[in-house]
Amino acid sequence: MIIILYVSVAVIALAFLILVINLSTTLKSVSTTLNSVSKTLDSLEGQLQGVTKETADLLHKTNELAEDVQKKTEQLNTVVYAVKDVGTTIQTLNNSVKKVTMNVSSQVENNQDKISQAVQWGSVVKQIVDKFKAKKNHPIIEDDTSIQKQPVRSDGTE
Numbered sequence: 001m002i003i004i005l006y007v008s009v010a011v012i013a014l015a016f017l018i019l020v021i022n023l024s025t026t027l028k029s030v031s032t033t034l035n036s037v038s039k040t041l042d043s044l045e046g047q048l049q050g051v052t053k054e055t056a057d058l059l060h061k062t063n064e065l066a067e068d069v070q071k072k073t074e075q076l077n078t079v080v081y082a083v084k085d086v087g088t089t090i091q092t093l094n095n096s097v098k099k100v101t102m103n104v105s106s107q108v109e110n111n112q113d114k115i116s117q118a119v120q121w122g123s124v125v126k127q128i129v130d131k132f133k134a135k136k137n138h139p140i141i142e143d144d145t146s147i148q149k150q151p152v153r154s155d156g157t158e
Contacts, residue, residue, distance in 0.1 A: 108115065
């Protein structure tokens, strides 16, 4: 029975040895896998830091662009308000000109007879002035018989 006991211990020792060898192989394989995962995570961490930096830069540039667009929009709003004011001013001016034109037109219609008379009187005055100028430029030569002599006064004047 002792032999069975020695054989049993030898089988148990052999089984334990096989278990240790298999466990060692598995642990080496797990170690290699963990090292590979560790390298991948290190690489991924570096890439993630690069992406994070680029994202921060992009966000910063986006904020600057948004601020620039906001400033330009405000400036453009000022121009739009100015153009609107110019349009309102022109419209007011047009309305004023329209009122003045209508007023002048109605005054002309109401005073048409007076205007016609004034034009006629102006024409008559112009004709008289033209005749006067014509006589001044072309004196009529009269003969001596048509000139009457005035008696001379005692003071020596005619």
